[in-house]
Amino acid sequence: MNPIIGRARAPSNIALIKYMGKKEGSANLPENSSISLTLNSLCTLAEVSRELDGPVEFQWTGEAPEFVTGDGPVLVPQLQDEAISKIQSHVRRTDREVPAILKHFGLESFPPGGRFILKSANTFPAASGIASSASAFAAITLATTLTIACDKELFSRAFKSEPKLRSLLAAISRQGSGSSCRSFDGPWVFWENEQAEKLESRLPELAHFVLLVSASEKSVSSSTAHHRVKSSPLWSGRVDRANARAQQLKTALASGDLNQVARLSWSECWEMHSLFHTAEPPFTYWQPQTIGALNWFSAFLNSPASAANPFPIVTLDAGPNLHCLVPLEAAADWEQRIRTAFPDTVLLCDRQGKGAEVIS
Ligand code: DP6
Numbered sequence: 001m002n003p004i005i006g007r008a009r010a011p012s013n014i015a016l017i018k019y020m021g022k023k024e025g026s027a028n029l030p031e032n033s034s035i036s037l038t039l040n041s042l043c044t045l046a047e048v049s050r051e052l053d054g055p056v057e058f059q060w061t062g063e064a065p066e067f068v069t070g071d072g073p074v075l076v077p078q079l080q081d082e083a084i085s086k087i088q089s090h091v092r093r094t095d096r097e098v099p100a101i102l103k104h105f106g107l108e109s110f111p112p113g114g115r116f117i118l119k120s121a122n123t124f125p126a127a128s129g130i131a132s133s134a135s136a137f138a139a140i141t142l143a144t145t146l147t148i149a150c151d152k153e154l155f156s157r158a159f160k161s162e163p164k165l166r167s168l169l170a171a172i173s174r175q176g177s178g179s180s181c182r183s184f185d186g187p188w189v190f191w192e193n194e195q196a197e198k199l200e201s202r203l204p205e206l207a208h209f210v211l212l213v214s215a216s217e218k219s220v221s222s223s224t225a226h227h228r229v230k231s232s233p234l235w236s237g238r239v240d241r242a243n244a245r246a247q248q249l250k251t252a253l254a255s256g257d258l259n260q261v262a263r264l265s266w267s268e269c270w271e272m273h274s275l276f277h278t279a280e281p282p283f284t285y286w287q288p289q290t291i292g293a294l295n296w297f298s299a300f301l302n303s304p305a306s307a308a309n310p311f312p313i314v315t316l317d318a319g320p321n322l323h324c325l326v327p328l329e330a331a332a333d334w335e336q337r338i339r340t341a342f343p344d345t346v347l348l349c350d351r352q353g354k355g356a357e358v359i360s
Contacts, residue, residue, distance in 0.1 A: 003050055003051045004147045005047065006049075006050070006143040006144060006147040006152075007045075007143060007358070007360075008045075008142035008358055008359060009043055009045050009356070009359055010044055010136075010142060010355070010357075011041070011135055012042045012130055012134050013036040013039060013134055013135075013182045013186070014037050014039065014208065014317065014323050015034050015035065015036040015179065015182070016035055016315055017033070017034045017242060017245055017249055018272045019034040019178050019179055020032075020225065020229055020272050020275065021229050021235070022178060027174070028175055028178035029193060030178060031238075031242075032243050033192040033246045034179075034191050034242075034246065035188065035191075035250070036179070036182045036188070036189050037189075037206065038187050038188075038189060038352065038355050039351075040208075040353030040354075041123060041350050041353075042124045042348065042350050043069075043135050043139070044121070044123075044132070044135035044140075045067070045069060045071070045139065046143040047065035047066065047119045047143060048091070048116055048118050049116075049119075050114055050115065050117075050147035051114055051117075052114040053114065054115030057115045057116070058087075058088040058116050058118070059115070059116070060079060060084045060118050061118065062076060062079070063119050064076050065121060066119070069359065073123070074123055075121060075123070075124070076120075076121045077120075077121075087118065090140065090141070090175070091118065091144050094148070094172055095112045095116075095144065095148060096112060097172050098145050098149075098169070101165070101168045101169065101172075102145075102149055102155070105162060105165055107151065108151065110147075116147070118140065120136060124348065130210060130317070130348075133180065134177060134180045134182065135183055136180070137173050137177040137180035138180040138183035138184060138355075138356045139356065140176070142169065142184075142357075146358060156358040163185065163197070163198065166355070166356075167185075167196060170184040170196045171194050171195070171196070174196070182196050183355060184355050184356050185198040185354070185355040186354045187206075187352035188201045189355075190246070199253055201253040201256070202253070203253060204256075204258075205327070206328065206352045207325065207331035208323065208325050208351055208352065209323070209325075209338060209347055209350075210321050210322070210324075210348040211289075211293050211324070211338065211345050211347060212346040213287050213289040213293070213320040218319050218320075219285075220283045220285070220318075228276075228280075228281075229275040232275045232276075234274055234278050235275065245267070245268055248264055249261065258307075258310040258311070259306075259307070259311050262301065262310065263311070265313045265314060265315045265325075266301050266311075266314055266315070269315040276318075285320050286320055289320070289345060292342075293342065294316075297312060297314045300312055301314065310326075310327070312325065312326050313325035324338070
């Protein structure tokens with residue numbers, strides 16, 4: 001029997017209200033709600049080939065998938081054994097749990113089991129503060145699902161048209177890596193407990209820049225950070241503050257108030273990094289250029305706000321690289337300003353996107 005092939009592409013997302021701190025012993029359930037913007041071409045491409053009559057087995061080939069999407073050069077991440085076994089468990093989980101979801105939408109599944117072979121690659125460096133686990137787990141969940149559904153065409157149509165189906169698959173993906181549940185929809189996604197859903201926004205379309213201060217592996221994984229932030233004296237009250245900020249951000253998105261979105265993002269970024277800096281033991285992702293970039297952007301954010309010349313939306317993830325969002329129509333100006341101020345730093349340019357998609 002020929003193998004069944006599933007191909008998917010999933011973008012990363014950048015959180016303005018952060019998922020930082022998870023409920024102990026849970027399958028990546030967040031302590032507080034978070035809100036992110038789904039990106040477009042900073043993404044993971046995944047290809048799963050499944051042999052139904054093969055032995056129950058999983059293999060990560062360490063090769064790039066055999067399809068191209070126009071997202072530019074792809075990089076195959078170097079995965080340690082621990083990461084491979086996490087992906088293996090996730091593929092098995094997906095194989096176990098997806099049939100019930102598909103049934104709910106009138107779609108049939110192949111029987112569970114068999115041999116899964118995975119190829120995947122990113123369009124950005126892994127573990128550099130650009131959420132590679134978000135795009136990776138979203139892409140792997142979707143590519144695996146495509147090898148479970150008996151009728152790929154019917155599934156693909158339902159995936160496009162049914163927000164509930166995307167949200168249920170996102171909940172499976174979340175168990176592999178929390179932030180991946182926000183990569184199934186877009187551009188704006190709100191995640192609370194088990195549910196990630198698209199948010200309405202009146203903001204203009206946004207461009208996304210990353211000042212790539214460093215592309216090397218981060219010294220403290222985000223899984224460790226989730227745990228360690230709870231040792232900070234600033235953890236007390238953090239969940240309420242983040243939830244309140246998420247509600248304020250929802251309101252600002254709904255009314256299209258760019259300056260308020262930028263203020264909330266800026267405060268949230270400093271608060272998350274303050275948790276890192278005051279944890280026991282403390283740690284930081286900042287490098288000298290991160291501080292230089294934060295100082296440079298703070299001059300804009302500390303100047304008087306105006307609707308005609310809005311603040312840039314600035315944040316850092318768990319990494320040294322600075323993310324900046326500006327309206328698409330102002331993107332060329334900002335790109336020039338940033339390149340002039342940081343001529344020696346690599347600048348990645350992207351824009352908002354719509355979430356994971358099937359590649360046929
Ligand atoms: C700082 O989703 O990578 O990017 O659930 O352990 O895989 P796991 O964590 P992960 O955490 C992301 C944390 C963050 C903030 C965010 O994206 O909300």
